[in-house]
Amino acid sequence: MPTTFARAADVLAAVGADLGVTEWLTIDQRRIDLFAEATGDHQWIHVDPVRAKDGPFGTTIAHGYLTMSLANYFLPALARYDNLKMGVNYGVDKVRFPAPVKVGARVRGHGLVLAVQEVGGGVQATVRVTMQVEGEERPGCVVDTISRLFFNE
Template structure:
C-alpha cells in the first residue's frame, strides 16, 4: 500500500514541499547484511562477524551504509505511487549521509519529503528526501535526496 498515490503531472507538482509520511518498520537482519556482503564482496568484520563485532566499536554487527542506502528505493516505492506512467527512472542522488550506524536487529523505516518537482522537457523531475529512521535513535541511519524522472501517458 502506498502512502500517496498520484495519477497525473499536476498532482505530482502539487506535492512540492510536502511530507509523504513514513513506511512500516523493517527489521535489519544479519541474513540481509550477509546477502549484501555476498553481492558486493564487502565482508568487513563489522558487518559479518558477530563475535568480533560484539567486541568492536558498535557492540554488534552493523549494516553496510550502502545496504541502508539501497533500501531507500524500496521505501520510496512504499511512500509514493505514480499511476499513468509511460516511464519512471532513477536519475541519481544529490546528497547522501550516514549519520548513525544501523545495528543488526534494529527496526528501520523510511520517511519521505518532497524537496522539489520541476518540468524537464516532457517529463517531471522529483527530488524526494528519504530519511531512514532507526527506532529509538535520535539520528537516522541514512538521509538521501533521491532524484527520479517521470513521463506520463
C-alpha cells in the same frame, strides 16, 4: 498508505509535501550478509558477529550503502504514480549516514518532496528519504533521491 499522483501536474504541485512514513523493516544478519556478498564488502564490522561483539558498536552493523539502497525499497510505500508510462532512478544529490544501523534494528522510511521540475516530457522529483531507526535519535541514512517520471497524459 502511499501518496498517489495521477499526473505530472500533481507531482509539480507536491513540493514541500510530507509523504509520511513506511512500515518498519527489521535489518537482520542475512540481509547484511547478502549485501556483503553482492558488493564484495566483507568488512568484519558487517559480517563477523563474534568479532563485532568486541568492536566499536557491540554488534554487526548494516553497510551504509545497504541502508541507502533501502530508499528504493521504501519509495513505492511513500509515493504511488498512477498512469505512469515510465519512471527511472536518475540519481541522488546528497547522502549522509548520521548513525550506524545495528543488526536487529528496525528502520522505516520518511519521505519529503524537496523539489520537482519539468524535464523532457516528464517531471524530475527530488524526494528526501530519511531512514529512521526505531528507538534512536539520529537516522541511519538521509538521502535525496532523484526520479524522472513520465506519465500517459
